[in-house]
Amino acid sequence: MIFLDNLINGLSLGSIYAIIALGYTMVYGIAKMLNFAHGDVIMVGAYIAFCGLQYWGLPPVIAILAAMAVCTVLGVTIEGLAYRPLRQAASLAVLITAIGMSYLLQNIALMIWGANPKFFPPTFINSTTFKLGQLNISSATVITILANIVIMVGLTLFTAKTKMGKAMRCVSEDRGAAELMGINVNRTISVTFAIGSALAAIAGVLLCSSYPTLQPTTGSMPGIKAFTAAVFGGIGSIPGAMLGGVLLGVIEIFGKAYISTELGDAIVFAVLIVVLLVKPSGLLGKPVREKV
């Protein structure tokens, strides 16, 4: 029973990682950059939802939509102001800008909401517990896993079928050739950031529904772990982000339950190192093609 309990908790945590990892992987695949501020967008999303529920008295669904809207605008703004001017710059410059952006967001949150942890109010997401034999499953767990699946399927269909989705695949493969098709590369990258950031808001709410303490650094550890998950699954790959996220969550929970609570995170990263040694492009990553 404890085993099943742990497995379900792992799947739930892993689903949150997976949703965050999608943001990393899409932005990396299309804009070829690591957006280390992504984890902090999650935190902003969680704070907006928190304010909506606690101070503004919004119904939970509206609070979540508000968080998504704010994060979308935030993501597109960050991209336009901080990353777009560096499109031709060395990737190291972009990386450092992203780290700077991460600290900027954390400190703005510190100014607005203070350092004291806030308690994320309960919503319909975590209001009920299902009994399955001896198992107690929180509705937050079920909703998180379901949300992950819906988002995965939705994004896969979006990139496979829609015109914008196909344009994203073109930009991801060859930016210059995409431009020659008449694709507006800047707009495509903006849309990618918009989608990633809206997902970050959802991830923030789900995260705080399961782990309700909210502070300005709330996003950083899940952000790093989700980045790890994206690399684990093969960065740039949407199914890879899903697989990497879920596996990472399960490994973390099992590591904490059966090996050592303190070493849980260390186990996660050790597994990552082993996977990258054996398969450097990640579990579902495509091997880097040699240019002829």
Next chain:
Amino acid sequence: MSETENRTPLLRVHDLHVYYGAIHAIKGISLEVYKNEIVTLIGANGAGKSTTLNTIAGLLKPRQGTVELEGTVLNGLGASRIVPKGLSLCPEGRRIFQQMTVRENLEMGSYTRPNSEIAASLEEMFQRFPRLKERERQIAGTLSGGEQQMLAMARALMSRPSILMLDEPSMGLAPILVEQIFDIITELHQAGTTILLVEQNAQMALQVADRAYVMETGHITLQGPAEDLLHNEAVQKAYLGS
């Protein structure tokens, strides 16, 4: 075509200067392409032929000079806004989308056109390139070199350009495929497509072209009817290997 001087050119490049950082790659070239012509730009490796095409297409920004298509100034627009004006570049090295299917590649070629017009253009391309029809659902990266070149050309035509620019279409292909590609270029020409062709295979290029420009280290050193250049001694010595 002796009457060309009296008509306005479809594409007019005037005094174009392009830099790569401090390197002055294109040093003030001017050229014209008239409707229904094939014009070829020949020259050695590094002469600036591809740079010229990339600048016309908007991938590179010129520091000085103008590019005009049917009287509209194009420079400064950026490649994605130039395509719908009627100029299409089939780039060097083909650069098809390797992970997409043949059909998806073609559809991307018509990205800027209304969806309702795409089916007819697809049909047209499948008629001209029957091999692509056979491979419609195949991932483009699995095509042979010659097929990939056909796909790249068909994709460039899917935007219905008033001028098609081809950058080294014969590069890396077996001689028999080179002939096929040049047959296709001739057919496109007969169907009324205006073409600006960059080639290292000067012999073949001069045979299909109406007029030609010879480029050397960023300058145009020679121009005239392709027929004349084909028999020009200096050109023969430098580029035709005889």
